[in-house]
Amino acid sequence: MLLQRPLPRRGGAVRALRHAVAGDQEYMRRQAAERFDQITDALRQLPRSVLLVIRNMNLIRAITAEHGSHVDRYRLMARSATQGAFRVEGAGVTARLAGYWQRFVFDWRLFVDSVKMWAMRRTIWLLTLLGRAPPEMARIADQF
Numbered sequence: 001m002l003l004q005r006p007l008p009r010r011g012g013a014v015r016a017l018r019h020a021v022a023g024d025q026e027y028m029r030r031q032a033a034e035r036f037d038q039i040t041d042a043l044r045q046l047p048r049s050v051l052l053v054i055r056n057m058n059l060i061r062a063i064t065a066e067h068g069s070h071v072d073r074y075r076l077m078a079r080s081a082t083q084g085a086f087r088v089e090g091a092g093v094t095a096r097l098a099g100y101w102q103r104f105v106f107d108w109r110l111f112v113d114s115v116k117m118w119a120m121r122r123t124i125w126l127l128t129l130l131g132r133a134p135p136e137m138a139r140i141a142d143q144f
Helices: 011-034 036-045 048-067 073-086 093-129 135-142
Strands: none
Touching: 011 036, 048 073, 073 093, 093 135
């Protein structure tokens, strides 16, 4: 889990990230090797549901990479994780409507955040294109 590499969202982002994080990866490898027993104990103490979520995230990353799709997996997982939070078994009509409204507000906020991130990436890309921002800035923005 500690040694996972991010998957490429765009070609140049991973190359820039590899150079930026190469020292950090070596440090994390050393730390993991020195503390392997502690890490194993901590993972054993986690509830099974948390381990299932971690494995699910890895599975979603792998499927996304295999298909070459640029799925917003964070938004997808947030919607999936909160789906049950807005549902109450045996609730009346008013409670169900309140749940639908809360879910709509949650989805709307996720959408607004994704539009903001898209606008930020495009702005940084344009500034880089015009020479007003260093090229590293565009590589960093591609990671998000």
